[in-house]
Amino acid sequence: MPNIVQTALRNATRTEGSPLNILSFPTHERYQTNLSKTGHNFYLWQAEGIKPWVDSYGKIPDNTVLLNPSKGVNQIPENIDIDLILSQNKFGQFSIAKQISEQMGVPVVSLEHTLPMEQWSKNELQHLYHMQGDINIFISDYSRDRWGWREDEAIVVHHGVDTDLFSIDESVEREDRVFSVVNDWVNRDWCCGYKLWEEITGYPKSELPLHVVGDTPGLSESATSIGVLVNEYRKSRIFLNTSLISPIPTSLLEAMSCGCAVVTTATCMIPEIIENGINGYMSNDPNKLRSFVDKLRLNKELAKEIGKNARQTILDNFSIDKFVGNWKNLFNQCVR
Secondary structure (H helix, E strand, O other), X not given: OOOHHHHHHHHHHOOOOOOOEEXXXXXXXXXXXXXXXXXXXEEEOOOOOOOOOOHHHOOOOOOEEEOOHHHXXXXXXXXXXXXXXXXXXXXXXXXXHHHHHHHHOOOEEEEEOOOOOOOOOHXXXXXXXXXXXXXXXXXXXXXXXXXXXXXXXXXXXXXXXXXXXXXXXXXXXXXXXXXXXXOOOOOOHHHHOHHHHHHHHOOOOOOOOEEEEOOEOOOEOOOOOHHHHHHHHXXXXXXXXXXXXXXXXXXXHHHHHOOOEXXXXXXXXXXXXXXXXXXXXXXXXXXXXXXXXXXXXXXXXXXXXXXXXXXXXXXXXXXXXXXXXXXHHHHHHHOX
């Protein structure tokens, strides 16, 4: 592993504007794909307790390398000088990132995708609050507030969606179906609302034309590629999201970008994005959510207009260009 002296030499000789070498961890495949668009080089540390990269969720970008976990603490190639470390959660990554940063003398950027658990005590939250990087980032204002951080303590960087990839194809006819994308839905009912989905749809005796993609044994399988997933969005008139405590589901944003008419729970950051009857429909009442689904099934033109407005919301507020620009600025700020 490179040491503090090597890092100091690297900092002294680094050419302004040259790609940084960033150590991070496999977390969310499509989020990492978007990070790779910054043009920097990413090296993903692997170890027990850290989720593996899943190819069906996203291929490894050309400038991203999966390190060899069998090498333990010697995963980083000797010829690579790391400029900074990106931790993407406090539960399995931050402690590793902090330890390596102290050994190498490089800064840590701490990004948090998740929300704190309802049952955590104030003492537990205070302990996690002290897990601070040189720069601290949340994915929404809602998330930052829930973690108890002030605006001057942490930055918000919203998700970015590749709207060229996740797009509308006018040559693809929308099917009368209610589409959802969730992995391990049954086991993650507590955060993804599987039982709520059953209540809304009447599954397994539902009369609705349901279609589900995601790795949930006995219910559905993952899309074999991103291209296949995009096509599933494009073919679906309605996208149903039942998330309960996700700050903002990536699948919801992707569905909106592909012009689906979304019906969703009104949780976390979602009410900041959805305007009822304009770019989607939302409620936490299962009966109302079902009525929205039925309404959109009966009115194809309404569904098309809602989907068109949904895509415009993504173009205006969640563009990949804005996401990449924000991350470039943060990385540059961290190594100045």
